[in-house]
Amino acid sequence: MLSERQMMILRAVVRDFTNTGVPVGSKALAKQLPIHVSSATIRNEMAALEEQGLIKKTHSSSGRIPSVEGYRYYVDHLVKPDPLQPNDIDVIQTSLGGDFHKIDEIISQSATILSNLTSYTAFTLKPELKDSRLSGFRLVPLGKRQVMAILVTDSGDVENQTFDVSEAVSGDQLEAVVRLINDQLVGLTLPDVLQKLQTDIPLKIANYLQSPTGFLDIFGDVLTRAAQERFYVGGRLNLLNFSQDSDVDSLKSLYSLIDKTDDIANVLGSPSDNISVQIGNEMTNDALRNFSLITATYDVNQHGRGMIAILGPTRMPYSRMLGIVGAFREELAKKLLDYYRNYDE
Amino acid sequence: MLSERQMMILRAVVRDFTNTGVPVGSKALAKQLPIHVSSATIRNEMAALEEQGLIKKTHSSSGRIPSVEGYRYYVDHLVKPDPLQPNDIDVIQTSLGGDFHKIDEIISQSATILSNLTSYTAFTLKPELKDSRLSGFRLVPLGKRQVMAILVTDSGDVENQTFDVSEAVSGDQLEAVVRLINDQLVGLTLPDVLQKLQTDIPLKIANYLQSPTGFLDIFGDVLTRAAQERFYVGGRLNLLNFSQDSDVDSLKSLYSLIDKTDDIANVLGSPSDNISVQIGNEMTNDALRNFSLITATYDVNQHGRGMIAILGPTRMPYSRMLGIVGAFREELAKKLLDYYRNYDE
DNA sequence: TCTTAGCACTTGGTTTGTTTGAGTGCTAAA
DNA sequence: TTTAGCACTCAAACAAACCAAGTGCTAAGA
Incomplete structure (x- = not known):
């Protein structure tokens, strides 16, 4: 339990130290605090605060800096957010x-x-609907051999990737694959999709393509990328x-x-x-x-x-x-x- | 003009310094070099090299380190690439x-x-055909309001970007825009495309869309991204x-x-x-x-x-x-x- | 003319000691 | 309970001393 005065001192220690970076001593506090007591009194209070593990010294005769527990107490009980400038x-x-x-x-x-x-350094993460589901999949032929795979989730995320296909794959075949995936997988949550991808799908897709693994790898890639949350860092x-x-x-x-x-x-x-x-x-x-x-x-x-x-x-x-x-x-x-x-x- | 011996010394100085990071002195060199001369001789030669600006001292009684010119001479005349380990x-x-x-x-x-x-740190830049040209453009509707713009160049580069359209745009309209762009711009170099984009196109596109600027912005964005070379950094x-x-x-x-x-x-x-x-x-x-x-x-x-x-x-x-x-x-x-x-x- | 031994000199780095100032804990008196 | 006073501690700044590595120069030798 902290007395009013101890709280005041702890608050001042944290504030001073975070502003200046120098350990803060009793004399400075005595001068600065709204109450007027001597530095010796402050010293006694600081000893009490140190006893409780809220502040500590950097060496035996230094001023005090907040301990992690001190910061904790400060943010939990003492701090008041500044209004924006x-x-x-x-x-x-x-x-x-x-x-x-x-x-x-x-x-x-x-x-x-x-x-x-x-x-x-700042991080932002976009609003996420829980358990977003696959809502669409496209394969767009781009050139002679390039195809882009596009995947859309119901939360509006879009992931895509282009890749080259070695064999000449006909537009019909692509259509068929797309239709298959959309029929079988749309509406499922992404983890479910990922799971089915390793069980049912390879068999079915083999009807349309000789070597389906390439496609499935790509699809899996894009899928896992969509499944993980996307952070932005500034x-x-x-x-x-x-x-x-x-x-x-x-x-x-x-x-x-x-x-x-x-x-x-x-x-x-x-x-x-x-x-x-x-x-x-x-x-x-x-x-x-x-x-x-x-x-x-x-x-x-x-x-x-x-x-x-x-x-x-x-x-x-x-x-x-x-x-x-x-x-x-x-x-x-x-x-x-x-x-x-x-x-x- | 450097004598054989001076070259040998310069080479040794560079090699030693790049390996150890410590300025190298005459005695160490005398011990290490294949010829046996005294350190005093080396000192004289080093003074000559310093005279020519190829090596320098970090302070008045230190060993020598290569100057930029010294490195330059080294890589131009003395170095021999090591075979791979x-x-x-x-x-x-x-x-x-x-x-x-x-x-x-x-x-x-x-x-x-x-x-x-x-x-x-390493950089790589992919092989670039000079003056690559626009070879295709797509708009793929993804969901209720999302559209993906895809741009392909004849060198195989693909750039894409998704964006939201506020008004409900019909598939027909998108088709028309795509056809327009493909008709008018495919085959041109990217800078030319960019230029036309600011002159001819806005007028023509206005036939299909009320507020074409959104589209054009997107297209311009994707375009400039495709136009600049893409580096990878490791x-x-x-x-x-x-x-x-x-x-x-x-x-x-x-x-x-x-x-x-x-x-x-x-x-x-x-x-x-x-x-x-x-x-x-x-x-x-x-x-x-x-x-x-x-x-x-x-x-x-x-x-x-x-x-x-x-x-x-x-x-x-x-x-x-x-x-x-x-x-x-x-x-x-x-x-x-x-x-x-x-x-x- | 080139090389070399020798020597005086320079300098950064390390060690050691000194001083200073800020701060502390403790004691004893108010 | 507060406070003045005092002895004590410690980091930081500074200075002196020393060492090791290296230099330039001179004078003698090949």
Whole structure:
């Protein structure tokens, strides 16, 4: 249990340290706090806070910095999101104001905006209807030997891939394959499709093609790509700003982490209603030890919900960041509703 | 004019320094060189080499390192490409041995292989027929409002993009647009298409669509993407290994450089017959001051010629790198010829 | 004329010691 | 419970000393 005064001190320690990056001492606090007590009193309180594991020293006679638990307490009980600065509002309005022709453009643009606002790295994930289903498959002959496979899901995702066919395949054959797939697989969830693809389909397709494996590989490829959620990343390079003393190895593992869709999906976790903050080693991944992650969902009514996130140093100004994330999720939801309204009617 | 002995010394200085990274002194050289002269003699020769600007000291009593001019002389006159190590041959064979369905897969895979072999950053550019022409355009309706635009060039490049159409556009209308474009534009070079797109076409297309600008924008987008050469990059993260003392800013500009297709095309220059080496500030771009670039073309007969390149620190073991690049260009050309042969017959 | 031994000199890097300033914990008095 | 005072700790900055590697130059030898 913390006293009012201890909370005040903890809040001040976190705020100071996140702003300046220097451990904060008792004298500085005494001068700065609204109550006027001596530095010795502050020292006693700080000792109490340290006792509880909320702050710690970098060496035996240094000022204090927040521990992970201290940050946790701070974001859970003490922080109040800053309202957006007028300037930031402007940035959002203009960057999101343009005319978009694809959901993905809005989402990817959002990652850029968020990283600009925060100067950290940002992730965005588009609103996802649960268990999207295969709603269409096409094979479009392009030239002498090139064919494009296109796959559409009922949530509006489109994946495609071109490939070369060695044998001269007739348009009729392609038609037949397409009809087969559409007959048998449309309406199923993607995992189901993937499963059938390894059982029923090869037999049936053999009626039309001598060597169906090529086709099926392609189809499988495109399918798995459609099945995994697609993240957009903004401000990748900002990670460089926080790599202490050029620890190349951890930087590398960090970058491979954020470029692997599966891994990053794992880190971000599943959408929850609130804005959530994960601090340093609260995340299982070792490469993130010195980082904090703020994630938030945004809600587009019947069109599902997506996520946004920013990744920055543990030592980040949480109040400002929470303000930005909170405001941005609303703007984004609004923009998307707009977009859908335009096209739905 | 350099004497035989001076060449021998220069070669040794470059080789030593690129291997160890430490300035090399007269005594070490005296011990190592096949001729036996005293270190004092070496010192005199080194003074002469320094006189000519081929080597230099890092401080007044240090050993020597090659200057840019020294490297230049070395690669122009002294270096002999190392033959490939058996291990490296293996890597190439197996990585390139698989079955590919697209040219692009081979080229992008090549970038990865090259960066693995060298542990530097590698670029590959696919064989390009000069002045490729538009050979086909499609609009494929995907769902209620989604349409995919596909563009094919006679060199086999495919670009595509999906977009949403707000008004309910009929299949007939789409057909008409496609027919129009195919009638009017197929066979022209891409720049010509782009030009016509801004003059003739808007008028004609207005017959079929109320607000054609949306379509034209999309088409223009896809077109310009097809028109610019497409690079593949492998081993991006390897650049981190050579960023001295974590100079974040130059790293950032380096990364933005290699991610901008236009810029990197500029740096690589146009294909020339030979393997070419650009050293440090011989490249105009400032971010590359401490890097060297080895570029080479590969030739796929009537299918055109492409480029490969590796970017590493100025202080790279040139003989080994030249060996790798030289061998790889051949392997790649062979593989591509194979690929084309399979599909052409 | 070229080579070489010898020597004085330069310099960066490492080690060691000193000082300074910010900060702490503790004690004793208010 | 608060506070002034004090002894103590530690990182950072600075300086002195030393070492190792290397250089340029000179003068003698081949």
